[in-house]
Amino acid sequence: MKQKTKRLIAIILCLLTLCSMVLFAGWLLRFQVAPEEPYFEGEAHLFYFSLLEKGFPHDYAKELTELHLLHPAWSFEPLLISQTNSAYTWDYVIEQETKEPQTNLTHADPTYQAYHHPRNSDLYDSGYYQASVETVEYFMDPRNFLNETDIFQFFDLSFHTDSQISEVESVLKGTFMESQALENGLTYAEYFMQVGEELGINPVYLATKVRQEQGVDGNSPIISGSCGNRLLYYYENKTQTNENGKQVLAPASGYTEEQLLALNGYYNIFNVKASGNGLFLIYYNAMNRAIEGTPEKADDWGGNSAWDTCWKSIWGGSYLLKKNYIDRYQSTLYLQKFNVDGRAADRNFWGQYMQNISGAMTESRTLYAAFASVGALDSACTFLIPVYDKMPAKPCADPADGTCTILAQATNRYEYQTKLTEPTRLRADNYAIYQTLDVKSGRKISISGIASHTYGVKEIQYCVDGGEWISLDTGKHFDFTLPEQFSPNTMHILTVRGVAEYDHDVSNRKQNQYFLCAVYYINVTD
Numbered sequence: 085m086k087q088k089t090k091r092l093i094a095i096i097l098c099l100l101t102l103c104s105m106v107l108f109a110g111w112l113l114r115f116q117v118a119p120e121e122p123y124f125e126g127e128a129h130l131f132y133f134s135l136l137e138k139g140f141p142h143d144y145a146k147e148l149t150e151l152h153l154l155h156p157a158w159s160f161e162p163l164l165i166s167q168t169n170s171a172y173t174w175d176y177v178i179e180q181e182t183k184e185p186q187t188n189l190t191h192a193d194p195t196y197q198a199y200h201h202p203r204n205s206d207l208y209d210s211g212y213y214q215a216s217v218e219t220v221e222y223f224m225d226p227r228n229f230l231n232e233t234d235i236f237q238f239f240d241l242s243f244h245t246d247s248q249i250s251e252v253e254s255v256l257k258g259t260f261m262e263s264q265a266l267e268n269g270l271t272y273a274e275y276f277m278q279v280g281e282e283l284g285i286n287p288v289y290l291a292t293k294v295r296q297e298q299g300v301d302g303n304s305p306i307i308s309g310s311c312g313n314r315l316l317y318y319y320e321n322k323t324q325t326n327e328n329g330k331q332v333l334a335p336a337s338g339y340t341e342e343q344l345l346a347l348n349g350y351y352n353i354f355n356v357k358a359s360g361n362g363l364f365l366i367y368y369n370a371m372n373r374a375i376e377g378t379p380e381k382a383d384d385w386g387g388n389s390a391w392d393t394c395w396k397s398i399w400g401g402s403y404l405l406k407k408n409y410i411d412r413y414q415s416t417l418y419l420q421k422f423n424v425d426g427r428a429a430d431r432n433f434w435g436q437y438m439q440n441i442s443g444a445m446t447e448s449r450t451l452y453a454a455f456a457s458v459g460a461l462d463s464a465c466t467f468l469i470p471v472y473d474k475m476p477a478k479p480c481a482d483p484a485d486g487t488c489t490i491l492a493q494a495t496n497r498y499e500y501q502t503k504l505t506e507p508t509r510l511r512a513d514n515y516a517i518y519q520t521l522d523v524k525s526g527r528k529i530s531i532s533g534i535a536s537h538t539y540g541v542k543e544i545q546y547c548v549d550g551g552e553w554i555s556l557d558t559g560k561h562f563d564f565t566l567p568e569q570f571s572p573n574t575m576h577i578l579t580v581r582g583v584a585e586y587d588h589d590v591s592n593r594k595q596n597q598y599f600l601c602a603v604y605y606i607n608v609t610d
Contacts, residue, residue: 122518124149125605126575127549139164139471143479147230148469150516153579154232154600156550157464161240163419166473169426174472177424178221180433185214187433188223188441198484199441199491208439210331210363215441221480223441224422226469228479229448232596233494236455237448238467241289242415248458252276255291255454260302266395275395279402285410290402292451296443297355306358306370307394312347315371318364319344326363333362350374351394354401359439378403409437416468417444417451424470442491449494449595456586456597462553494595497538500582502601504533516600522607525572531580532563535601540585544601547579570608578604 124132131152135145139162148160165172181187189212190199201214208214215223222228229235252273256262261272270278273291280287298304305311317323318334326332350371352358358370377389378400391397409415412435413425420437421444428435437443455461482488486496495514502517504510507530510517523529535541541560545553548566556562562580570576580602586595 122146122150122516122603125520126577128153128577128603128605135160135162138162140469141471141475143227144230144469144471147227150600151230151232151235153516153577153603154581154598155462155465156547157462158467159464160467160469163425163468163470165424165426165470169429169432172424172426172432172472173474174476175474177422177433177472178217178224181220181224181422182217183433186439187436188215188220189213189439190215190219190441195488196484196491198488207331209359209361210366212439216483218480218483219441222482223445225475225480226418226471227475228482228493229445230469231493231495232461232598233449233452234445235448235467235469236452237417237421237444238469239286239289239417239448239451240415240466240468241286241417242284242410246463247277247280247287248460249273249277251288251454251458251460252291254457255288255295255450257457259295259300260298261291261294266398267393268395270395275398279399283402283406285402285406288454289451290398290405292447292454293405294353294398296447296450298353305367306352306355307397309351310348311350311367311371312345315347315364315367316341316344323364331362332364334364347371347375349392351391351397352401353394353397354405356401356404405437408435417447418470419468420444422470445491461597497595498584500535500537500584500599502533502535502582504531504602506530506532510602512602517602518605519602520605520607522609523570525570525608525610529566529578529604529606530564531566531578531602531604533602534562535560535582535599537582537584537599542583542585545581545583549576550579553581570606572608572610574608576606576608578602578606580604 128149132145132149135148136142140148140160144162152158152160165177185201185204185206186208189208190196192207192211192213199215199219201216204214206214226238229237256272265271266275268275276287276291279285280290298307305314318332319339321334322336323332323334347368352370352374355370357373358366360366360369374391374397377391377396379389380403381399382389385396391400409420412431413428414420414423414435419425423432423434423436426432440446455463482492482496484491486492489497499514501513502511504517507521508519510519521529531546535544543559544556544562546556546564547553556564560582566578579600582599582601584597584599586597
């Protein structure tokens with residue numbers, strides 16, 4: 085009897101388990117979880133393969149095709165580093181960039197400790213440590229930054245764009261340059277536009293560069309016109325550390341009062357040659373470079389080439405950026421930080437604008453925010469992205485594993501989710517839903533769902549075949565019907581994206597404003 089009871093219980097348990105599996109399978113069919121790996125059809129498929137044909141590897145092409153769906157006007161060009169010089173494989177480039185301690189530095193603050201070199205505790209340039217090899221690999225691997233924000237370090241600065249003064253003004257908003265006029269009577273924004281047009285450099289980039297170098301307040305002695313006074317004060321008091329704890333390291337001898345005061349009246353807004361061990365030497369070198377100025381403009385400037393006004397400093401610094409970087413195969417922020425294009429062999433790995441290992445990333449976020457804040461992200465942008473032979477199979481890891489939010493990839497700083505209820509129930513976390521729909525010609529398509537985001541959802545937008553984005557004024561919920569009368573035997577792409585509730589005037593929110601919710605490949609039949 086006991087044996088029969090046991091068998092009966094076992095049978096009942098098996099039946100219950102089977103029923104549970106069937107119910108669970110039915111639930112999955114009812115509310116599927118979308119696959120993480122995107123797939124491309126139609127125009128997206130063609131775009132993906134065009135990237136492969138250009139020389140982009142698969143992992144590049146996949147991310148860039150998703151960005152193309154998000155911003156159809158964007159275009160991407162590979163910079164095939166190992167073709168510019170066959171010796172420039174990934175390992176070789178990393179070796180060259182890590183040979184000298186001061187080539188790549190990271191801030192000494194404990195916030196950045198994961199990026200510090202494990203065996204070199206020397207301080208450089210008033211508060212920076214040598215970056216570890218792993219840190220250099222992380223920042224040099226372009227695959228880490230193929231997202232809407234960080235990709236702006238590959239923005240081609242020499243590419244002609246129809247920049248608007250409103251974009252420049254957005255960069256300067258809230259800074260010392262917002263309302264202040266220059267000595268020539270023009271506003272900073274007006275003059276950046278003028279210089280950009282004259283030299284063929286993106287004026288938004290010029291404004292971004294100055295903001296990066298001088299900060300919001302613009303209180304550096306280098307642009308005060310009285311830097312000589314500050315240097316004399318440091319020298320007479322033998323100042324070793326200033327009130328903010330930064331190393332000054334004023335020498336005990338070797339200078340005169342007359343020599344230092346002669347440095348008054350000059351400006352160096354791009355911080356050209358502002359380098360050295362300690363603030364005294366940094367300021368001194370910067371002012372002497374300002375006195376040298378721009379010899380090519382001496383005749384136009386009344387026989388004096390010096391940067392003795394702020395506007396001359398802007399023109400001179402911009403000219404140097406064009407002459408020394410953009411015209412010498414360093415036309416992106418990435419290439420200005422990592423000079424790896426073999427066509428500039430005479431200055432590879434040393435002719436680099438900045439020592440800060442994160443410089444290209446941080447400047448790109450300011451540049452990105454300038455576009456985002458004026459709604460210009462959907463304008464035509466060209467990105468020049470390095471590709472190296474013999475790269476690691478996977479993108480090089482962030483040494484801080486995302487815990488240092490300032491230097492983590494933009495995609496690591498938020499989460500989002502999309503749930504679709506019609507025409508099929510699907511859900512995706514932190515990636516887009518991809519689906520193929522077969523519809524008969526003349527029939528309408530109804531789409532509905534909801535999107536959520538760490539910082540909230542401002543609105544949902546959709547476009548068909550890369551056309552104009554249509555806004556749905558319904559917040560995170562969306563419900564719409566396509567009115568298009570598609571021709572039979574054609575394929576179309578319906579893209580749905582969310583707009584995050586970002587304030588791009590807030591420094592820690594300069595990150596991806598748009599996120600891809602869903603991509604429908606629509607096959608139209610008779």
